[in-house]
Amino acid sequence: MADAPPASGSQFRRVLLKISGEALMGDQGYGLHPPTVERIANEVKKVHDLGVEICMVIGGGNIFRGLQGSAQGMERTTADYMGMLATVMNALAMQAALEALGVFTRTISAIPMDQVCEPYIRRRAVRHLEKKRVCIFAAGTGNPYFTTDTAATLRANEMKCEAIFKGTQVDGVYDSDPKTNPDAKFFSRISYDEVLTRNLRVMDASAIALARENSLPIIVFSLNAPGGLAGVVQGEGKFTTVSTLASDQKGAA
Structure with missing residues (x-):
C-alpha cells in the first residue's frame, strides 16, 4: 500500500466494509430492497468521497x-456453493x-464467472483500490x-486494509442482546480473546482468530444510523473497536 497520508478527516487510508445479506432486504423478509441498497451505497460513497x-x-x-440448506438435508458443499452465488x-x-x-466499482468473484x-x-x-475504485x-x-x-478478514489482510468495519443492526458490541436486555453492557473496546471467550458472535471464530493473528482491528457499528459509516471512519459516533487491547466496558446508553 502506498505511503500517502490518511484521507482528509479520516484516520484510515484503506478499509473493508462487511455487511450481511440481510442488511439489503430492508423490512422485507427476503431478497433485495432497492431503496435500502441505495441507502447503503450512499453511505459507501460518503466514505469514498473522503478519499478513503x-x-x-x-x-x-x-x-x-x-x-440452513444443509440443515434441511442438502449436501453441505452444494449448499455452500449456492450461498456463494447469492x-x-x-x-x-x-x-x-x-x-x-x-x-467506479468492480465486482470480483472468487469463483470465475467472466x-x-x-x-x-x-x-x-x-x-483497483489504488485507482480509487470500490x-x-x-x-x-x-x-x-x-x-x-x-472471507472478509482474509481479503482485508490481502488488501492490507487498516480495519474491518462490520455494519450491524446494533451500535456496537454488548455482553448480551440490547434489544431484549435493557441492562446489556456496552463495550467501547474489547479484545479478540474476550470476544471469543464470551462467545459474543461479532464475527465467527475463524474470522476473529485470523484478525487477531494479523492485528487487524474490527470496528462494529450500526448500519442503520444515517451517515454512520462516514462518521465512524472519522472516529465519530458510537462504535466498538475489537483489537489486542483490554476491554473498556461502559454502561449501556
Missing part, C-alpha cells in the same frame, strides 16, 4: 444461506447502485465451509 480506499464483502443470507447477486446489486451514484464479474487476482484488486469481493473464499466473515 474502500472494499466490501456482502453476505448472501437474504437469498440463500448454506448452513453473494455474487448481492455484489452486482451494490455495484449497480454505486455506479448510479458515479462511483461474463458478469472479474476473477479474484490480488494484485489487480490492489490496483472493490466488492464476492463468492466468499471460493471454498465451502468458510463464511463470508472469514
